[in-house]
Amino acid sequence: MKKLIMLIGFITLMTASFAENQIATLRGETVLTDEPVAPLMMPEVNDDRRLSRDYPMAAPTIPHKTDGYRIDLNSNKCLFCHNRQQVSASQAPMISVTHFMNSDGNFLADVSPNRYFCNQCHVSQQAVDVLIENEFISMDELLKRAHESH
């Protein structure tokens, strides 16, 4: 009996909290039993124009297509242009010096293994509207507000 009461109480609590947090998801308004129409796939931005970053340590986005760029144990297509030795021929921006640093902060002779998988942080962009509104405030905006409040 005690267990049953506890279970009912738990379920009620869960349902209540779930109803309260109307978490926005990528599904949008579509109910779970319906299959929403997938949005069209847009082409990747390929204009080679660098975007500004919202805070100094932000990983820069990739301003070109990366279709079929493989990164595996044997080869890394990104480094074919962005590696230290390659930039004079490719004129691509060299990967950040932080990528030669291991997790203890020591500089290595070559790219650190924990920075090898470029697309963990850097991704190509598509010209689409944001899927979900967010309240991200850039570093510059924060600084501006801080100055204004003083």
Add this chain to the structure above:
Amino acid sequence: MLTRLKAMLRRWWRVFSKPSVHLSLGFLTLGGFLAGVIFWGGFNTAMEYANTEEFCIGCHEMRENVYVELQETVHFSNPSGVRATCSDCHVPHEWSYKIARKMQASKEVWGKVFGTIDTPEKFEAKRRELAEHEWARLKANDSLECRNCHDFSSMDFTRQSERAALQHSTALASGDKTCIDCHKGIAHHLPDMSGVPGWD
């Protein structure tokens, strides 16, 4: 019995060794021509069959390794529906070069019989060596198989991205570099690239 067989063979040999004595010139000329057509047609059909995708992926070595890798790429499926299949890149289109390549490829029959690459592990162990053969071939013929479709004189740089236009109008235009120098691994996964210029 044996003597009869011997006599028959001797008779046939007489005809074969000096057919013009026994058969008319018209029959021999026309017959020779027809036999030539049949032989040539048969030979060429068989050889062309050996250049089809169906034939290449008839063996699991190709079907489960390199063919799977090709399927991910733009040469396999793309907006316009043009496919470059195995032989488009790996067999020269011009006849004399094609025959030379085909004779070279007879070694692959040996490889098939003795199972040189019949497991994924064996294939992976040989990947660098096999890739190097193809890089060397394409380097030596100035990426001929690429250029069968991608003609430099038909390239519109204004329709390329800035990066592509820059490289193609300098390094490629001057003949300093050829397609395969930069476009390695566009159709298959790459082997361990240590020591390969640019990839190291």
